[in-house]
Amino acid sequence: MSCLRSLVALVPLFVAVAYGQQIGTNTPEINPSLLWEECTFPGLCQKVNGSVTIDANYRWTHNVGGYTNCKNGNTWDATICPDATTCAENCAVEGVDYASSGVFTSGNALTLSLNTVTNSGPRLYLLGADQKSYQMFKLNQHEFTFDVDLSQVACGMNAALYFSEMDLHGGSASTNKAGAKFGTGYCDAQCPSGDNFFNGQVSATSDLLNQANLENNGICCNEMDIWEANRVSNAFTTHGCSQNGPYTCSGAGCQGQCDGNGCAFNAFHQGDQQFYGSGLTIDTTKKFTVVTQFLTNNGLSSGHLTEIRRLYVQNGRIHENPPTQVKGMPPFNSVSQQYCDAQRTIMNATNLFDETGGMEPLSNAFETGMVLVFSLWDDPFGGMTWLDGPGAGSCPGGLDTSGGPVVNVTFSNIKFGNIGSTFLL
Ligand SMILES: *[C@@H]1O[C@H](CO)[C@@H](O)[C@H](O)[C@H]1NC(C)=O
Numbered sequence: 001m002s003c004l005r006s007l008v009a010l011v012p013l014f015v016a017v018a019y020g021q022q023i024g025t026n027t028p029e030i031n032p033s034l035l036w037e038e039c040t041f042p043g044l045c046q047k048v049n050g051s052v053t054i055d056a057n058y059r060w061t062h063n064v065g066g067y068t069n070c071k072n073g074n075t076w077d078a079t080i081c082p083d084a085t086t087c088a089e090n091c092a093v094e095g096v097d098y099a100s101s102g103v104f105t106s107g108n109a110l111t112l113s114l115n116t117v118t119n120s121g122p123r124l125y126l127l128g129a130d131q132k133s134y135q136m137f138k139l140n141q142h143e144f145t146f147d148v149d150l151s152q153v154a155c156g157m158n159a160a161l162y163f164s165e166m167d168l169h170g171g172s173a174s175t176n177k178a179g180a181k182f183g184t185g186y187c188d189a190q191c192p193s194g195d196n197f198f199n200g201q202v203s204a205t206s207d208l209l210n211q212a213n214l215e216n217n218g219i220c221c222n223e224m225d226i227w228e229a230n231r232v233s234n235a236f237t238t239h240g241c242s243q244n245g246p247y248t249c250s251g252a253g254c255q256g257q258c259d260g261n262g263c264a265f266n267a268f269h270q271g272d273q274q275f276y277g278s279g280l281t282i283d284t285t286k287k288f289t290v291v292t293q294f295l296t297n298n299g300l301s302s303g304h305l306t307e308i309r310r311l312y313v314q315n316g317r318i319h320e321n322p323p324t325q326v327k328g329m330p331p332f333n334s335v336s337q338q339y340c341d342a343q344r345t346i347m348n349a350t351n352l353f354d355e356t357g358g359m360e361p362l363s364n365a366f367e368t369g370m371v372l373v374f375s376l377w378d379d380p381f382g383g384m385t386w387l388d389g390p391g392a393g394s395c396p397g398g399l400d401t402s403g404g405p406v407v408n409v410t411f412s413n414i415k416f417g418n419i420g421s422t423f424l425l
């Protein structure tokens with residue numbers, strides 16, 4: 001169902017993008033700071049002074065010491081980029097002006113702006129304290145919580161908060177001096193071919209590290225979508241891959257590497273049409289809290305991931321995720337092997353959950369650590385119907401731009417910690 005691929009496909013159409021690996025000197029990179037908290041017991045949390053970075057693909061990338069784009073549209077400059085390694089050495093990525101890129105932070109709040117005329121919104125990653133590596137989240141037997149205000153986010157838009165198995169340093173290396181601070185190394189379970197450099201220790205057998213992605217190869221990795229949503233619908237979805245990531249694939253060889261559709265829980269799709277939306281149990285005209293718990297078989301962070309549970313908090317009340325009301329489905333209200341199997345056998349879902357190893361790939365990736373991603377995007381071609389269209393939500397299908405040319409989402413009050421420690425009434 002999930003279709004993050006669309007984001008990558010759209011970028012080259014609407015944003016002046018070019019790609020590279022050295023550090024440009026025209027605009028200093030000042031990563032907007034974002035406070036979040038690490039919790040051990042309810043009310044016992046420690047503030048962490050984090051910051052965000054925008055994806056490398058969104059940055060001006062030009063020849064080192066000059067002003068010539070490394071890539072124009074889909075065409076690499078043949079002089080700067082005669083081959084993949086030289087290209088990586090010759091191209092520099094610039095710092096960005098975050099406000100003009102639609103990124104605003106204040107204390108513990110992060111606002112992303114989508115331009116619904118150009119169909120461009122940012123994709124951001126949370127950096128660690130050194131601002132040279134990504135903040136890693138080891139999710140097994142832990143809980144991740146945030147507040148969201150998506151009252152402006154309408155049909156056909158996706159305010160997403162998710163985890164991707166990116167490289168700790170964004171693949172920084174001799175030919176990639178930019179690294180995580182400049183948002184390099186994106187990967188996900190759609191194996192996007194939009195990244196224009198291979199950034200990570202992509203695979204033990206690949207010698208194509210830190211080179212320009214002149215062939216548009218895919219970069220695959222495990223992905224956990226905590227939140228893909230607008231004010232009408234939301235889903236949380238597992239997307240496992242058959243190998244630990246990030247790793248590359250090429251053409252048809254990318255098919256079946258990862259569970260691209262994923263095993264999703266969308267309350268509307270599971271038959272409860274009164275739970276989430278404007279004026280409903282979770283009232284999306286107002287801010288609310290989203291809690292996601294990653295439970296293991298033995299209740300220890302060293303255990304194996306078995307269940308992903310969701311709670312909401314709004315107006316001082318805890319709301320459990322509603323149970324499935326689909327005829328023939330046991331009343332699951334969380335994602336587990338049993339739930340995903342029932343999706344297949346009873347709801348005819350076409351995921352590759354079992355083929356990619358069930359919960360195990362995510363369990364392994366959660367042990368290594370995942371990078372936190374924020375994005376806001378739309379699909380003017382009606383490609384968000386898997387999230388909010390007939391069967392999945394109350395949207396007719398298509399993009400609702402009646403809110404005007406700028407749409408904001410604000411994520412705030414991010415907390416991570418032991419189960420039960422990140423929310424208070
Ligand atoms: C967090 O870091 C930013 C950027 O380094 C700094 O300006 C700010 O004062 C820090 N805030 C706290 C609470 O430490």
Ligand SMILES: *[C@@H]1O[C@H](CO)[C@@H](O)[C@H](O)[C@H]1NC(C)=O
Nearest residue numbers: 326327344345346347348349
């Ligand atoms: C799943 O497929 C079977 C066989 O084609 C069909 O009878 C059933 O109605 C389908 N179930 C759903 C929920 O679409």
Ligand SMILES: *[C@@H]1O[C@H](CO)[C@@H](O)[C@H](O)[C@H]1NC(C)=O
Nearest residue numbers: 104111113152404406407408
């Ligand atoms: C979006 O957020 C920015 C930063 O807070 C603000 O300047 C802008 O007015 C907001 N736009 C809308 C439509 O709310």
